[in-house]
Amino acid sequence: MTPEFWQQRWERGEIGWHRAEINRHLAEHWPTLNAAPGCRVLVPLCGKSRDLLWLAAHGHRVIGVELSPIAAQDFIAEHGLTATRTQSPPFERVTCDEVELLIGDFFALMPAHLGTIGAIYDRAALIALPPDLRQRYAAHLAALVPSGAVSLLISVDYDQNCMNGPPFAVNAAEIAQLFGDDFHVAQVGDHDVLDDEPQFRARGLDRLTEQVFCLKRR
Known part of the structure; x- marks a missing residue:
């Protein structure tokens, strides 16, 4: 699954993962x-999520990382924000008050791009990644944040034989395997959401759960 895949999804407006409401x-x-x-707060693969504004409204400096410049443009336009743009190679940095968007490849991030991160919010980043990228993603996150940083991670689980991702199924056992060496991991939620997501029933699922985890960097 290449960067071009996601760029094309944004260009075609095929962004079924986006939610207009706060998670x-x-x-x-x-x-x-x-x-x-x-x-x-670091928000990987943030898209144009309203959750960025929620976090900012709760007193945080929010840094979203997003591959698509279309997502950043939409975020600014849809919320009537004023943005300043600067270069932070290899990223373009778009600043809207307490929200900053870094436009570029998440895996090119270095701590110097971010400052000291105290928390991470992942609603749809991990589950957008195929299996061969997930361990790299988890290790890269760990390298970007100091000991004591906390994270809220939302995943989904379903029978992967019934539907091809994305979103990909990443269950609790895999979360523990991916993050357990570098983070303390606690599952705090498990919710059946199939009735709320009829498009996935149409794709062949008979079970879909959202699982919520709190992590803390060791």
């Missing part, structure tokens, strides 16, 4: 994560 698991579980007040 309910974010609103429910973020307060219990005990992220340091005012800390920088």
Whole structure:
């Protein structure tokens, strides 16, 4: 699954993963994560999510990383934001008050691009990645944040034989395998959401759960 795949999805407007509303698991579980007040929050593969604004409204400096410049343009336009653009090679940095968007390849991120990150929010990043990229993603996240940084991770689980991703099924056992060496991992939610997502039933699923995890960097 190449960067061009995702660029083309944005160009064609095929962004079924996008949600217009604030994620309910974010609103429910973020307060219990005990992220340091005012800390920088990293949001990988952020798209044009409204969750960025929710995090900023709760006192955080938010840094979203997104491959597609279309996503950044839409985010600015849809929320009536004023943006300044600077170069932070190999990224373009788009700043809208307390939200910054780094446009480019997540795997090119270095700590110097981010400053000190206190928390991570992943709603749809890990599950967008095929198996061969997930361990690389987990290791790269660990390299970007200091000990004590916390993370809210939302995954999905279903019978992968019934549907090809994305989104890919990443169950609790795989989460533990991917992150357990570098993070303390605790599952805090498991929700049947198939009735809320009829498009996945149409794709052949008879089971779909959203699983919520709190992580803390060792």
